[in-house]
Amino acid sequence: xxxxxxxxxxxxxxxxxxxxxxxxxxxxxQGIINNLDDFYTCAxxxxxxxxxxxDLYDQVFAHxxxxxxxPENDGFEVDEIAxxxxxxxxxxxxxxADALGVNEDELKKMSPEELIEYFKERLKDQKGEHHGGYKWxxxxxxxxxxxxGYHPGGMRVGGESRNKSAVKVANERxxxxxxxxxxxxxxxxxxxxxxxxxxxxxxxxxxINIDDTIRETLRNAGEIELIFDRxxxxxxxxxxxxxxGGWSMDPYIHVVQTLFDYAxxxxxxxxTYFFHNTIYDYLWEDTARYKKPKKIxxxxxxxxxTRLVIVGDASMAPYELMAHDGSIHISERSGRPSIDQxxxxxxxxxxxxxxNPVSESMWGYTHSIMTISKIFPMFELSLDGLxxxxxxxxxxx
Amino acid sequence: xxxxxxxEFQGAGKYILxxxxxxxxxxxxxxxxPLLLKGEPGTGKTMLAHAIAESLAMPLxxxxxxxxxxxxxxxxxxxxxxxxxDSRFGDSKRDVSDIDEYIxxxxxxxxxxxxxxxxxxxxxxxxxxxxxQDDMLDVLDQMQFDIIxxxxxxxxxxxxxxxxxxxxxxxxxxxxxxxxxxxxxxFPDPKMMRKIINVHFEGIDVKLAENAIDAFYVxxxxxxIEKKPATRELINWIRALSADPDFRAKDLITNQLPYLGxxxxxxxxxERVKNIATRRKMF
Numbered sequence: 158x159x160x161x162x163x164x165x166x167x168x169x170x171x172x173x174x175x176x177x178x179x180x181x182x183x184x185x186x187q188g189i190i191n192n193l194d195d196f197y198t199c200a201x202x203x204x205x206x207x208x209x210x211x212d213l214y215d216q217v218f219a220h221x222x223x224x225x226x227x228p229e230n231d232g233f234e235v236d237e238i239a240x241x242x243x244x245x246x247x248x249x250x251x252x253x254a255d256a257l258g259v260n261e262d263e264l265k266k267m268s269p270e271e272l273i274e275y276f277k278e279r280l281k282d283q284k285g286e287h288h289g290g291y292k293w294x295x296x297x298x299x300x301x302x303x304x305x306g307y308h309p310g311g312m313r314v315g316g317e318s319r320n321k322s323a324v325k326v327a328n329e330r331x332x333x334x335x336x337x338x339x340x341x342x343x344x345x346x347x348x349x350x351x352x353x354x355x356x357x358x359x360x361x362x363x364x365i366n367i368d369d370t371i372r373e374t375l376r377n378a379g380e381i382e383l384i385f386d387r388x389x390x391x392x393x394x395x396x397x398x399x400x401x402g403g404w405s406m407d408p409y410i411h412v413v414q415t416l417f418d419y420a421x422x423x424x425x426x427x428x429t430y431f432f433h434n435t436i437y438d439y440l441w442e443d444t445a446r447y448k449k450p451k452k453i454x455x456x457x458x459x460x461x462x463t464r465l466v467i468v469g470d471a472s473m474a475p476y477e478l479m480a481h482d483g484s485i486h487i488s489e490r491s492g493r494p495s496i497d498q499x500x501x502x503x504x505x506x507x508x509x510x511x512x513n514p515v516s517e518s519m520w521g522y523t524h525s526i527m528t529i530s531k532i533f534p535m536f537e538l539s540l541d542g543l544x545x546x547x548x549x550x551x552x553x554x
Numbered sequence: 555x556x557x558x559x560x561x562e563f564q565g566a567g568k569y570i571l572x573x574x575x576x577x578x579x580x581x582x583x584x585x586x587x588p589l590l591l592k593g594e595p596g597t598g599k600t601m602l603a604h605a606i607a608e609s610l611a612m613p614l615x616x617x618x619x620x621x622x623x624x625x626x627x628x629x630x631x632x633x634x635x636x637x638x639x640d641s642r643f644g645d646s647k648r649d650v651s652d653i654d655e656y657i658x659x660x661x662x663x664x665x666x667x668x669x670x671x672x673x674x675x676x677x678x679x680x681x682x683x684x685x686x687q688d689d690m691l692d693v694l695d696q697m698q699f700d701i702i703x704x705x706x707x708x709x710x711x712x713x714x715x716x717x718x719x720x721x722x723x724x725x726x727x728x729x730x731x732x733x734x735x736x737x738x739x740x741f742p743d744p745k746m747m748r749k750i751i752n753v754h755f756e757g758i759d760v761k762l763a764e765n766a767i768d769a770f771y772v773x774x775x776x777x778x779i780e781k782k783p784a785t786r787e788l789i790n791w792i793r794a795l796s797a798d799p800d801f802r803a804k805d806l807i808t809n810q811l812p813y814l815g816x817x818x819x820x821x822x823x824x825e826r827v828k829n830i831a832t833r834r835k836m837f
Contacts, residue, residue: 172728174732183585184584187584187585190581198577198578199577199581201736201737202589202736203581206590206734207738211738418822
């Protein structure tokens with residue numbers, strides 16, 4: 158029973174295991190589940206093991222039992238943006254029409270459904286033709302028609318689901334804030350911090366210190382005295398280098414800084430540097446990239462165990478990366494192309510990652526992203542990407 | 555089904571139960587699977603176990619997980635030190651040659667040995683190492699463990715109702731998740747919150763409750779707050795507000811919010827909210 162439902166969940170990327178499916182069958186056989194509402198809650202608690210997938214589960218459920226169409230594989234994000242555009246349209250049709258460059262009256266003739274379809278088409282077009290197509294439409298909220306942010310009503314709906322049908326509950330998509338895809342926003346900071354917590358090396362005091370034990374036992378006239386040590390690990394040092402050059406990075410700088418600010422206490426030190434587009438001879442300690450430069454060469458003096466986290470969209474003209482005089486700053490003329498400097502940094506710090514706010518599906522379109530991702534392990538600046546980045550930073554080399 | 559209804563969990567005195575959660579609890583009890591609860595601090599994860607124990611009249615055994623905890627601590631303890639002392643001074647009534655005399659049951663052990671079905675709450679499991687969770691799998695699966703020193707197997711007399719809570723500080727391992735049912739408790743909406751407040755403060759001034767809850771949800775929405783205030787903070791805050799004789803309920807709308815320190819426990823958060831609150835007043 159419900160095999161198709163199970164496989165749809167699996168296909169869409171929820172890690173469901175056959176064992177849990179059998180458990181669900183057991184529950185069905187025991188007659189515990191009597192109606193669709195029960196099935197909704199029970200199947201979720203048995204099959205889905207993380208609130209991150211609750212949102213996807215809701216969508217699949219609504220699809221399977223009510224025929225609500227699943228968003229196409231272009232992603233749930235596009236769907237959401239289109240809906241955001243519709244809301245925007247209802248408020249101020251002229252602005253949306255202008256932004257899309259179409260006649261307002263033409264759009265007015267369409268029904269809401271048609272409008273959504275139309276917006277989606279437009280979004281897809283955009284993806285194909287432009288490299289950072291998302292920029293035009295702005296997932297992060299820096300475009301005229303960006304998506305309206307996560308449903309404010311989203312996760313706050315508590316109980317009383319008895320008054321609504323399960324499908325309706327599923328359709329509300331209460332768990333959107335926990336969904337792991339999509340760019341990092343202020344609202345997700347709390348979730349993101351949890352991902353960062355894995356960056357603490359610490360263990361229980363469980364190593365017996367033989368030397369001290371013998372010494373203390375002797376001192377104690379043969380009375381056995383056990384001395385335990387914590388496995389010796391120091392707290393981490395982190396260098397955070399942020400591209401604060403172009404407007405394309407603006408929405409993320411603050412998020413990333415807040416994130417590391419809050420996480421500061423768990424590290425030994427966090428140093429923040431800034432750069433524009435890519436790294437040449439210097440990184441700057443001040444946001445204006447003017448007063449406090451630090452030579453890249455000097456970074457080799459630092460502890461190689463330091464974790465280097467670079468945040469940037471890595472999108473630039475190829476010559477900026479490759480040419481000897483690629484830097485737009487006249488003072489940076491050491492003759493070493495940026496790509497050499499990046500390789501140098503990657504060699505100095507064996508634990509390094511590059512976090513990129515550009516959606517991973519778009520990386521293939523930009524030459525410089527491909528090149529840089531060969532030097533640094535590159536991850537998306539999203540909850541998922543952050544999690545992978547932390548794993549990569551903590552991996553034993 | 556009907557005759558079983560007395561064994562079903564339907565909520566308890568001070569706990570406002572969401573129907574969805576109730577059915578999950580009942581399912582887990584029937585499938586005899588541990589129920590893993592996640593959710594923001596203060597959404598009542600721990601309270602749920604208390605409520606289940608109260609409503610089903612079962613004893614509650616709480617295992618508070620600590621970061622340095624090993625599974626063995628939760629199962630049993632072999633008190634070598636007392637035995638050593640006893641053997642040296644020989645003035646105790648215990649039989650030194652009998653190791654069993656020196657085995658103390660840990661919380662899981664107690665739940666297994668109990669004469670009736672118990673509710674076992676494993677609180678904040680994510681604090682411990684992943685080793686802890688992995689080791690626990692077998693124990694919960696088989697409902698038995700061995701005492702190595704005496705080569706004895708402890709088998710659960712009654713499968714306890716197991717509630718596990720996690721604050722999601724660390725991710726739990728997949729095999730562990732596979733053996734649990736999962737539920738994420740969402741933060742209560744204002745309507746629900748009213749009910750909760752009413753249960754905790756009987757006969758509270760309606761105006762005060764309303765304004766406090768409104769203000770509470772407003773400050774919760776402030777951007778980039780690390781630790782959002784939760785139910786527990788709201789209850790404490792209302793307690794503080796009603797204890798203050800000078801306080802008027804309408805102050806919450808017009809004036810700066812008093813006792814912000816009760817709501818925000820982290821100093822950057824506190825500063826941030828305070829700044830915003832002051833600015834609001836200026837306009």
